[in-house]
Amino acid sequence: MRIPLRPEQLDAVLGRAESEGMSHLEFLRALINEQANARRERSLAQRIRAAGFAQNKTLADFDWQFNAEVIDRVRIETLAGGEFIGRRQNLVWVGQSGVGKSHLIQAIGLRACVLGYRVRYETSASVLQDLTAALADQTLPRLLRYYAKFDLVVLDEFGFDRVERLESPQAASLLYKLINVRGERSTALVTNIDFEKWGEYLGDPPLAMAFLDRIVDGATILKINGKSYRAHRAEQASAGKRPKK
Numbered sequence: 652m653r654i655p656l657r658p659e660q661l662d663a664v665l666g667r668a669e670s671e672g673m674s675h676l677e678f679l680r681a682l683i684n685e686q687a688n689a690r691r692e693r694s695l696a697q698r699i700r701a702a703g704f705a706q707n708k709t710l711a712d713f714d715w716q717f718n719a720e721v722i723d724r725v726r727i728e729t730l731a732g733g734e735f736i737g738r739r740q741n742l743v744w745v746g747q748s749g750v751g752k753s754h755l756i757q758a759i760g761l762r763a764c765v766l767g768y769r770v771r772y773e774t775s776a777s778v779l780q781d782l783t784a785a786l787a788d789q790t791l792p793r794l795l796r797y798y799a800k801f802d803l804v805v806l807d808e809f810g811f812d813r814v815e816r817l818e819s820p821q822a823a824s825l826l827y828k829l830i831n832v833r834g835e836r837s838t839a840l841v842t843n844i845d846f847e848k849w850g851e852y853l854g855d856p857p858l859a860m861a862f863l864d865r866i867v868d869g870a871t872i873l874k875i876n877g878k879s880y881r882a883h884r885a886e887q888a889s890a891g892k893r894p895k896k
Contacts, residue, residue, distance in 0.1 A: 695765060702770040705807075708757040718750055718877035727755055730871070731762040735837060736803050741870035742839040745846075749879030752841045753807055759839070760805050768802040775809040775826075782825040795832045803837045804829075810844035810852050823853040827862045840866055 699707070710731060715724050735742060746752050760770045773781075778798075785794040798804055819825065830838060849863055850856030 698764040698767075698769060699761065702760060702764055702772050704757050704760060704772045705753070705774075706757060707761060708754045709761060710755070710758045713751060713754055713758065714880065717880055718875070721875055721877040722751070723873075726873070727759070731759045733763050733766045733768060735871055736763055736768050739835045739837055741837055741866050741868075742873070743867055743870050744839065744841045744873045744875075746843065746873075746875030746877070747879065748811070748843050750875045750877045751880055752843075752875065756805055756807060756839055756841050760803065763803050769800065770803045770805070771798065771801040772805045772807065774807050775811070778806060778829070779819045779822055779825060782829065783819045783821070786821065786825065791828075795828060798829055799832045799834070799836070801836065803839060804833065805839045805841070807841045809840050809842035810848075820854070823855040823858040823862060826853070827858060827865065830862060830865050838866060 710728060715722070730742065744752050744756060757772060760772055763770050781794060782791065785791040844852055846863055846867075850859040853859040853862070
């Protein structure tokens with residue numbers, strides 16, 4: 652049957668079959684289930700590695716009490732169910748730095764991996780660097796096909812640092828090509844700049860508007876206007892206190 656099975660694994664299943672009085676069918680089911688579970692675990696580990704998360708963040712270790720008045724936990728946990736990916740909708744998340752957007756989007760991405768989706772996490776700086784290099788060495792079509800294969804691509808820290816745009820004069824064009832080639836697949840964009848400032852950030856207002864229209868069309872849009880948790884931790888540290896969990 653070409654089932655990859657080590658001798659000790661077979662002995663363990665045989666021992667169970669004997670002690671539990673399994674029928675031949677039950678023995679076969681136990682044998683196959685063990686291998687199926689192992690294969691699922693290997694596939695999950697591979698998807699998580701391929702996603703390239705900056706950190707393995709989960710919803711369970713997020714501080715829901717801080718900024719509780721502006722962060723809709725139920726809505727975020729619903730997004731973590733992956734329905735928006737199944738519907739091939741985009742997600743646009745706007746909010747100032749330090750409110751937990753990166754933590755939450757990586758937790759949603761990790762959950763998507765568990766659900767069987769192919770995910771890729773990037774910062775806008777890293778993806779612009781890759782796209783610009785690919786444009787220079789004429790491998791851009793191949794790189795765009797690479798990004799097109801994922802069920803969910805996360806672009807984090809969009810607008811976080813203007814240097815990323817200054818180093819890529821064609822940023823607006825390249826990002827538009829990326830969103831366009833992904834077609835009906837989901838893209839999550841996490842940013843700290845409001846929509847009306849995208850043109851200024853990208854340096855090409857008309858193309859920025861085309862990019863904005865493309866990504867927000869039918870998208871789920873979240874806005875968080877809360878306190879910076881990083882600033883809160885810094886204040887606690889300077890006061891000699893540990894931030895509450």
